[in-house]
Amino acid sequence: MGWDLCGIELKTPLVAASGPLGWGEEFFEIFSTKGLGLFIPKTVTFNPKIGNPPPRIEETIGGLINSIGLENDGIYKWLKLEPLYRSLDIPVMASIAGSTLDEISRLGEIINNLDYIVGIELNLSCPNVKGENWSNNPNSIFEATESLRKVYNKLIFVKLAPKDNPVLYIKPAIDGGTDGLTLFNTFPASRTINGGLSGYAIRPIYVRLLKEIKDKINIPIMASGGVFSASDVLEYLNLGASAVQIGTAFFKDPDIAEKIWNELNVFLKS
Amino acid sequence: MPKIYKGNIIENKPIGGLFLLTVSIEEEISVNPGQFFLIRIDREDIVLRRAFSIFDVNGDRLSFLYRVVGRGTKWLSERRVGYTLNIFGPLGNGFSLCQGKSLLVGGGSGMAPLYYLGKRLREGIKFLLGAQTKDFWDDDLLLKYSNVGEIEVITEDGSLGKKGLVTEYIDTGYDRIYACGPVEMLKNIRVDIPTEISLETIIACGFGACRGCVVETKNGEYKRVCKDGPVFDLKEIF
Numbered sequence: 001m002g003w004d005l006c007g008i009e010l011k012t013p014l015v016a017a018s019g020p021l022g023w024g025e026e027f028f029e030i031f032s033t034k035g036l037g038l039f040i041p042k043t044v045t046f047n048p049k050i051g052n053p054p055p056r057i058e059e060t061i062g063g064l065i066n067s068i069g070l071e072n073d074g075i076y077k078w079l080k081l082e083p084l085y086r087s088l089d090i091p092v093m094a095s096i097a098g099s100t101l102d103e104i105s106r107l108g109e110i111i112n113n114l115d116y117i118v119g120i121e122l123n124l125s126c127p128n129v130k131g132e133n134w135s136n137n138p139n140s141i142f143e144a145t146e147s148l149r150k151v152y153n154k155l156i157f158v159k160l161a162p163k164d165n166p167v168l169y170i171k172p173a174i175d176g177g178t179d180g181l182t183l184f185n186t187f188p189a190s191r192t193i194n195g196g197l198s199g200y201a202i203r204p205i206y207v208r209l210l211k212e213i214k215d216k217i218n219i220p221i222m223a224s225g226g227v228f229s230a231s232d233v234l235e236y237l238n239l240g241a242s243a244v245q246i247g248t249a250f251f252k253d254p255d256i257a258e259k260i261w262n263e264l265n266v267f268l269k270s
Numbered sequence: 271m272p273k274i275y276k277g278n279i280i281e282n283k284p285i286g287g288l289f290l291l292t293v294s295i296e297e298e299i300s301v302n303p304g305q306f307f308l309i310r311i312d313r314e315d316i317v318l319r320r321a322f323s324i325f326d327v328n329g330d331r332l333s334f335l336y337r338v339v340g341r342g343t344k345w346l347s348e349r350r351v352g353y354t355l356n357i358f359g360p361l362g363n364g365f366s367l368c369q370g371k372s373l374l375v376g377g378g379s380g381m382a383p384l385y386y387l388g389k390r391l392r393e394g395i396k397f398l399l400g401a402q403t404k405d406f407w408d409d410d411l412l413l414k415y416s417n418v419g420e421i422e423v424i425t426e427d428g429s430l431g432k433k434g435l436v437t438e439y440i441d442t443g444y445d446r447i448y449a450c451g452p453v454e455m456l457k458n459i460r461v462d463i464p465t466e467i468s469l470e471t472i473i474a475c476g477f478g479a480c481r482g483c484v485v486e487t488k489n490g491e492y493k494r495v496c497k498d499g500p501v502f503d504l505k506e507i508f
Contacts, residue, residue, distance in 0.1 A: 022479030026497065030272055030477060042479075051492060057474055057482035062315045064474070071481045071492070199317040228314075248317055251474045252310060254358065255274060 010037030017247035018095035033090045035257030043095040043123045046103040048074035067195030091118040101147040108152040119155025125185035135161035138172040145176025180220035198248040210239040230263035277357040286408040292333045302364030303387035304501045308476045310356035311342045321473040323383035335382040361476045362500045370445030377451020388418040395419035400436035404429040465504035
């Protein structure tokens with residue numbers, strides 16, 4: 001049985017969220033794609049970014065705060081990952097972020113030529129980079145999405161921040177021409193470091209936000225936030241998600257996708 | 271290549287101020303001294319595994335010497351013989367095994383990776399171990415180390431061995447120094463001998479992907495403790 005994500009057929013509804021597994025080089029050297037339907041590598045920006053100074057991670061009760069700061073080698077080095085992405089037996093969606101509309105368009109133009117990339121997740125919501133959090137402003141969300149839509153012909157998913165009144169921020173992404181939404185990025189939090197909170201702790205908040213939009217929005221959604229088990233996946237699927245992203249749970253079990261997929265099959269068959 | 275193993279607990283007991291954990295993974299694997307394993311904490315309120323450098327390897331048995339510092343290690347210390355731990359590794363680079371005379375400097379629980387290193391170096395080694403007070407060790411633990419090489423202990427309160435900090439007792443008659451311990455200790459190694467240090471930090475993925483565990487090098491680069499380390503050249507970091 002295949003899973004449809006805006007016309008892309010996925011083997012499973014489980015998606016490796018952008019971030020925890022980096023760009024995949026190290027992970028796929030050790031583990032296979034078993035259980036995964038889609039891989040989204042860590043966000044790439046136009047120019048290289050050194051990222052934030054350490055410490056970058058801190059554990060909380062049931063959660064994890066991270067502040068990596070979009071460390072990456074820039075789009076030109078990212079293009080060298082082509083052999084890896086071609087070798088995977090699952091589709092790969094790029095994750096991009098830009099500090100200006102121009103950067104977003106330039107990234108979109110480059111990736112538009114890559115037949116091995118099925119779509120772009122536009123990360124408008126990294127909580128750890130100063131001045132680039134487009135997600136706080138509906139008009140910025142519209143402009144950023146529209147800039148990418150103008151140059152990019154394939155699938156676009158806009159990844160938004162978790163916020164009160166989510167429809168206010170979702171609407172401009174739809175108006176800007178996105179095909180789907182990734183809901184949501186990590187939750188801004190602080191303990192001794194400021195960063196984005198992920199893990200079990202955030203799931204009830206994200207479930208609540210999805211319930212709020214369920215009858216108001218009709219667009220494919222990749223749900224994200226605190227997914228550690230098949231029942232977590234079902235909870236999001238039942239709220240209308242087309243696919244479900246797994247992130248922090250890879251730290252607890254690097255083979256979590258395979259585990260959840262096996263568990264999920266039992267549920268789905270019964 | 272690292273793998274996820276089922277680690278059946280053979281022993282998990284206090285030894286001085288530390289705990290000694292031995293698991294059987296029912297497979298003989300090759301581990302470099304200084305490499306580490308990530309042990310899953312089977313509690314929903316703890317999302318990260320805990321990183322432990324290898325203390326000893328015997329056939330299909332892996333041993334870890336650890337200190338209880340928080341919720342994760344407390345949970346681990348309460349697991350009984352027969353419990354099956356989920357263990358991922360070996361990870362990281364490990365120490366290089368060089369010929370010649372070596373001084374193995376361990377501060378507190380930083381002594382853990384030096385035991386297997388000593389066993390693998392075999393000859394010309396001396397352990398210089400430091401702790402706040404003599405209660406940190408027990409006789410069995412010190413005996414283990416002295417069976418592998420010459421041993422000198424230093425305590426901050428002078429309750430065993432010489433009084434002070436290990437860094438005050440590092441002399442120069444060695445070809446290489448291997449050190450593990452608190453950052454303050456590592457920073458204060460000021461001899462002109464090639465020195466390898468093992469760094470400790472919170473680890474998320476463990477295989478170099480997530481960029482969560484980076485350390486800043488002296489020239490301002492960020493290196494991943496889990497993949498580029500945990501063993502670094504002292505001069506690269508401090």
